[in-house]
Amino acid sequence: MALRGIKMGNNENFNSEYDIEIFNLTKIYKIKGKKKEIKALDNINFKVKKGEILGLLGPNGAGKTTIVSILTTLIQPTSGSAKVLGRDILNNKRFVKENVGLMLGGDMIYYRLTGYRNLRFFSKIYNIKDYDKKINDISEKLNLTEWLNQYVENYSAGMKVKLALARVLLIDPKILFLDEPMLGLDPKIAKSIVDMLMKFNKTIFLTSHQMNIVESLCDRIAFLREGNIIKVDSKENFKNFIKAGAKIQINVSDNRKNDLIKTLNNLKFVDDLKVENENIFFVLGSESNYPSLFEAISKFPITKFKEIETDLDDVFIKLSS
């Protein structure tokens, strides 16, 4: 099996099928002055396979950036351990730094320098040979070429994200950590970047709130809430997880709307009932409840009945709550 040029040097297991392994990882932040502690990560365990694209989802403050920061050696865990490319991150910081790339949205670039100066600087820091050619190639792919000699302070938000992405792609890491990589990008550019990332054939650890990006890019999804991993699964299984209860939209003549809502509320297999204008939405416990549902609503003048396809937004909302 190809080891991607990793030198064999100690007894750790480089043949692991996983590029990232996390064992009982906990991170506690002390809140200064309040003598209070916040458990940002609580005994986290999961693994990311070689070449896999894992999307880490979760509401704000769930601990996503903390995981990324620990895995890229930016911060230390309170307890537990993690391996990157088979090596313990705490004892092999230099190795980890040489082999991972981190992108935090449109940050980590110098606004006071031109795009080219930014890329040249990081090329030298990462000891990249023939960097001018690589800068040109990546800039061309990201449509940055015309802007390379402009100061970054003059870039649009999307351009800054592209430059930040160019910076991390330039160093050609074995694992890419992308924290909100498409924020501020228009759908066309976002899609072209997704296509580009998929061609890279690298292990990617992605955090994002843009479900369409996660859906099109990721092989598996991990959902994090309040420092705990709620679920790690394929995106299909994530969607099926919600689909177990079908999402239904019903419309009824106005004069019977309240009666229908009352009837639906009395059905045990109806969840998450919401009313938006003339539309009534709810989740059906399981497909086997359809006959009972039809029987209950048969006396109402239904004008529309629709089963809505589940997407990751639904999963996100369901798991976040």
Added chain:
Amino acid sequence: MLTRKSIRRNVTQTVALIERNVFFELRFKLVLFTSFLNPFIQIAMPLIIFGAIFSISGDYSFGYWSGETYLLFLLIAFCTQFLRRIVENFRQLFFREKFWKTLQALMVAPINRYVLLFGILISEMILLSIPFTFFLVLTIFIFPIPILNLLIVLGLFFCLAIFFGSLGLIVAVLIVTREGTYRIVKIGLTFLYWLSCVSYPLQIFPEIVQSVILLNPLYYFIDLIRIIWLMGIDYNLAISYLSPLHIIMVSFFTILLPIFSVVLFNVFYKKYGITGY
């Protein structure tokens, strides 16, 4: 272990940091230019005051500070002031990097902390070189110095720059990790500068203050530079003020302080991370 490859990589990274910092400053050229002008304005007042004092009292002297040498004190003090700016520039740079969130890009990169120290230090020396060289040449013009002494003086100024750069890195890590404590350190730095006899002689202070000054490493750097320069003017006078402690303190702190600052940087960064942004 240092290998040819690692040395080459460290040199490349140092050059990258130098380039980056120079281009940062060139972004606002007028700011850079006015920062060069300031010292010329600042030196005018003490020149007038000391000139007047010594013209009234020609034989007035403290130690080797006299009507003949006060200008040497002042000029060397101004050269030192330029280097002193390195400390403040380190603080500013790391403060900005923290809020630009570019510090994470450096911290996540395989970059040695000594490279960070010397990369920034050398770039600061390059940026300060124009006004520094002007004052140095002016000093040479007024107080000619043998070439060997000049080389020693330049070496000592380089050691002084390392001293200030190391102080800068200590301040920088406090700015990154424990921003609140920087104010306390700043008070300490003010005392360090006040009690360094930068433009006055040691002998002008009361004995109790003198004993405190003699604990200040910065004093030995500045005094040694002046003594070496004075050797070209009045060798016997200069040598009578030279002590082994000068050499010991300068050597000790030129070597020790960079190591201490890097260790402190690593310990603080590991313990606290980047806070307060």
